[in-house]
Amino acid sequence: MNDSDFLNLSRSVKDHVVIITGAASGIGRATARLFAQEGARVAVTDLGYDRVDAVVQEISDANGTAQGWELDVTDSGAIKNVFDEIALWGEEDSPRIDVLVNNAGISASTAIDDPNYEQAWNTSLAVMLTAQTTTIRAALPYLRKSEHPRIINISSTEGVGGSASASAYTAAKHGVVGLTRSLAVELGDEGITVNAVGPGPIHTGMTEAIPEEMKTKFARRRVPLRRYGHPEELAHGVLHLALPASSYITGHLLMVDGGMTIKNN
Ligand code: NAD
Numbered sequence: 001m002n003d004s005d006f007l008n009l010s011r012s013v014k015d016h017v018v019i020i021t022g023a024a025s026g027i028g029r030a031t032a033r034l035f036a037q038e039g040a041r042v043a044v045t046d047l048g049y050d051r052v053d054a055v056v057q058e059i060s061d062a063n064g065t066a067q068g069w070e071l072d073v074t075d076s077g078a079i080k081n082v083f084d085e086i087a088l089w090g091e092e093d094s095p096r097i098d099v100l101v102n103n104a105g106i107s108a109s110t111a112i113d114d115p116n117y118e119q120a121w122n123t124s125l126a127v128m129l130t131a132q133t134t135t136i137r138a139a140l141p142y143l144r145k146s147e148h149p150r151i152i153n154i155s156s157t158e159g160v161g162g163s164a165s166a167s168a169y170t171a172a173k174h175g176v177v178g179l180t181r182s183l184a185v186e187l188g189d190e191g192i193t194v195n196a197v198g199p200g201p202i203h204t205g206m207t208e209a210i211p212e213e214m215k216t217k218f219a220r221r222r223v224p225l226r227r228y229g230h231p232e233e234l235a236h237g238v239l240h241l242a243l244p245a246s247s248y249i250t251g252h253l254l255m256v257d258g259g260m261t262i263k264n265n
Contacts (some may be wrong), residue, residue, distance in 0.1 A: 006130075016035075018101065019064065019100050020042065027154065041067075043068075046071065074127060087142040088180055100135060105128050108124050110167045151180075152238050194251065199257065222263065
């Protein structure tokens, strides 16, 4: 970009090729729908083709552009193949990816002395941290072809604090922040921005088993905005970091948590 380009920074992601992992539910699904609404071409990826297909259908019904891929983020071979296909999608002459959103996640509540701890640790780190490195490595050659390359990694309030019986999840989410900051420095000279988003408590598949009254009580006590957030509110945070106009924001952790992490009393 030259100096005059900064006078008219674009707030459009129209025709940008956007990959979202874990996009069949919750935050990933809302993010896929929002990017499509903004004119992006959205690659919806998740476990289970039927679930992926349902989101693609929703987007198509709303006149958006989306295509679905069944993808387990712990399968590095599949990631490489699927990303190669996505990069070619509509761009056969010059394959590219503009935005990668690393969103797939699982919750595993396991005490440190639980007999299943090792499995919870391995799975949490594999899905929520190692996978982000695998997808970034697969996307990088194609992000390098983009005019506005963006990597956005989903962390959590657990990326800056901790909860009992959540150490595997918390370690993964802290790791996401470290990965984001290090890569922001490493890839900065190529103009690739790398940022993280830290959701607070959000109404999604991950939290649906928590009884409503517990959610209300928790939010009143811990969240300045006094409620759980909605996945669409997260999606807007992700979109903001993906805009061409967000070209000078990198290595940032954007908390979308109703103020939870800054509350002292
Ligand atoms: P969700 O359960 O609604 O969605 C998570 C999606 O990830 C699911 O569709 C699931 O199939 C997918 N997924 C799980 N394992 C996968 C794998 N191996 N490969 C591909 N996809 C896989 O939950 P959500 O709340 O929308 O979670 C999205 C992200 O937000 C996660 O990284 C989560 O840790 C984070 N987060 C959520 C909250 C919250 O309160 N909901 C809070 C903080 C952080």
